[in-house]
Amino acid sequence: MTDPLRCPHVTERGKVEGKAFCGLHDTWVECQTVHWGEPPMCAYDEPDNGPEACARRRAWRED
Secondary structure, eight states: OOOSSSSEEEEEEEEEEEEETTTTTEEEOOTTBBBBTBOOOOOTSSSOOOOHHHHHHHHHHHH
16 A cells, blocks of 8 residues: 555656646646545555444444
8 A cells, every 4th residue: 555645656746736747647646635534545456445434434433
């Protein structure tokens, strides 16, 4: 799994409004943003949708 905060593909074209430019895929992504209480992750990595992860997200949403 790629650490988006240290990813070499985030180019110096900049981070704009929570988005970063991915030089590998040549597109803007939100890989450095927290989503549903989960830590930032590469936009192209499959999310963990196991029972524990789903329960953790539901708990986060209810808080």
